[in-house]
Amino acid sequence: MIVGSSRFDRLNLWLVGGLVVIPPLAVFFGSGGEGPSFVLYREPKLVAMAVLGWLFLSTFFVSKTPSIDRGDFLAVLRCPEILILGAFVGYMALTGVWGRVYENFLYEINQWSLLFVLLVTLLVWDRSLSSLSARVEDFLLASLAIVSGISIIQLVIPIPFLSPVWPSSGILHTSTMGYKNPFALAILGQLFLLTGRCLGSRRTTFLRIACGVCAVGELVLLLSLGSRSSVSGLLVATVVLVVLWSVALLRTGSYRRFLLAVLVGLAVVSGIVTVGGWFQQSRVNSMMEIAASPGTYLGTDRGIYLLNTLEMVQEHPLGVGAGDWQTFYPIFRRHSPGVAFSLETQVRRAHSDPVQILGELGWPGLILWALFLGTVGTKLLRSFFADPNTTSAFHIAQMTALVVAGLTDYLLETPYNKFQFVLVLFLVMAPLSREDSCRGGSPHLGIPKLMGLVVLLAAVSNVTYSISLGMKIQVSGQIRAFAQQRDIGVLIANRRRFINELDRRFSNLPGHIKTFYKDHLVLGDQELRMGNLERARHNIEIALELHPYNPNAYLLQAEAATSPAQAERCRIVAREILEGSVSDR
Structure with a gap:
């Protein structure tokens, strides 16, 4: 008792x-x-x-x-x-x-x-x-x-x-x-x-x-x-x-x-x-x-x-x-x-x-x-x-x-x-x-x-994880809100300030807490449309690392490719995924 x-x-x-x-x-x-x-x-x-x-x-x-x-x-x-x-x-x-x-x-x-x-x-x-x-x-x-x-x-x-x-x-x-x-x-x-x-x-x-x-x-x-x-x-x-x-x-x-x-x-x-x-x-x-x-x-x-x-x-x-x-x-x-x-x-x-x-x-x-x-x-x-x-x-x-x-x-x-x-x-x-x-x-x-x-050891570890996850939640929400803007002028005007803020916030997060792959994909797409190829490639690569089966990521990578051959390879992979012929890679 x-x-x-x-x-x-x-x-x-x-x-x-x-x-x-x-x-x-x-x-x-x-x-x-x-x-x-x-x-x-x-x-x-x-x-x-x-x-x-x-x-x-x-x-x-x-x-x-x-x-x-x-x-x-x-x-x-x-x-x-x-x-x-x-x-x-x-x-x-x-x-x-x-x-x-x-x-x-x-x-x-x-x-x-x-x-x-x-x-x-x-x-x-x-x-x-x-x-x-x-x-x-x-x-x-x-x-x-x-x-x-x-x-x-x-x-x-x-x-x-x-x-x-x-x-x-x-x-x-x-x-x-x-x-x-x-x-x-x-x-x-x-x-x-x-x-x-x-x-x-x-x-x-x-x-x-x-x-x-x-x-x-x-x-x-x-x-x-x-x-x-x-x-x-x-x-x-x-x-x-x-x-x-x-x-x-x-x-x-x-x-x-x-x-x-x-x-x-x-x-x-x-x-x-x-x-x-x-x-x-x-x-x-x-x-x-x-x-x-x-x-x-x-x-x-x-x-x-x-x-x-x-x-x-x-x-x-x-x-x-x-x-x-x-x-x-x-x-x-x-x-x-x-x-x-x-x-x-x-x-x-x-x-x-x-x-x-x-x-x-x-x-x-x-x-x-x-x-x-x-x-x-x-x-x-x-x-x-x-x-x-x-x-x-x-x-x-x-x-x-x-x-x-x-x-x-x-x-x-x-x-x-x-x-x-x-x-x-x-x-x-x-x-x-x-x-x-x-x-x-x-x-x-x-x-x-x-x-x-x-329990005490698990509590310290898990509460730390949860607080880190809470920080990621806030950043993830800001990414979604930013990506939903339809005014391209607003996107361009705020791009540099927004990206700098993301860099600052993510630099403080533990290594095992990453943003959703789709957030990186959204950022990669925005960077590609704004002509910043280096940042676009970086975000698309992170998206592919987190999820190697997204055809959109490969299509974006084809747009940001450094050579026609690389672009064609990316399009082939995207086509295979869309047709359902890729089950493991």
Whole structure:
């Protein structure tokens, strides 16, 4: 058990609260002449999670190491799901040996190492502070209530530095989450937990009403975003919840309540489809078409990503390495090469957790991830059927919603959604972890001290990395804002001052923090148009070093070539890439 001072418990709880509440609100924007020149959503959340996460872990182990029970640590570390998740993260770290872009490997492994240590630490702490999981759930629900409230309020009071999540389809909600998919996944990631609060036996009437109002508001907001993946997860999880509830009622002989539960479930499912159709009829129709004829899925963008990834894994069975392989690694485009593909950036999101894991970590990574989810799901179902209760049913439904949505969306790609998924894992695993009988070890033994030392060293390294990444974020945003200017006179007038400022800023960054290759490509293009061939070649070479499979970079290099022969070679490579005949180089 943890016998430390309650003062430290309160401090650590406040730090956990900040860690859970602040990241979804984190955005970064730069000011232009008449307003914000750019807004960044994803990276600020990553920096906030890293700094606050390692701050909490460092404070926890400094204040609690002398009093942590060795048995609690062993009980958590021996859990099959923790062992499998540790193997998954360990294999991810191993892929850094053959991964080509070390910057992207660091970007990904830093997130997973933090989240794994955070999950273990919270489970250890929860074994003695039984109210911890309830507090974490409070923080999670409050954070998304704030984010959703901002999105609704801005319809009346516009927020100038936030962009609409999908203006081309008429979805004018702005959000601190940025695009519609991460926003919808974030709402879905706690909606069943919030609904469970409405039915909790320990809640006052006022809290039940408040949770119910929030749940209805967030449900309507989720449906209005038009995310088919999130709606699919919502529907499947609702059906699972009704089935579990029905089983529990049948086992207690409550046949009338069983019939009522089935009718309510059918009404809820019908309501979700109907309300979703009001907002996005075409997207609901496409979901129905795929459900009626599953083979048509392979003709969608997600299906094409799957087919090309299966081609890719034939040549890279162990994966191409952790990181954003869709941006920086060879893109296999043998199936429908022109669908949803950007020649400028070569970004092609997997739009699927299993597909992304298969591409980055190969078959070993996918098998480990499937084993992990299967182990957690099996434990949850066993616990529910041993003691059917409302809390367990809603936990299973919440996990089902996220896993189903992740089959056709990038849940694990975005830093905040990945973080939220781990928080949900903690909430559903905590009651199961407390049932483990491995306790009673003596405090002041080596495992907690060793863990604390590792955490402190990792905190120093990762916070330094995150601060450096934050500096890069600011510079990257300025590059984008500069490149978006349409007035060539303004570009030329500010070129020298801007480039000097970039040189000064980048000279202060650590060597492993580089700008995005597309930023160098933009600068190379601008320099080429302005006649500065030396600087153009320099930026284009950096872009090719970071991403050797971008046809635009080779075409620009052809324009800046010093000889006709070199220019022709560059054009040939660009043509091969465009035709999809280059798979590795």
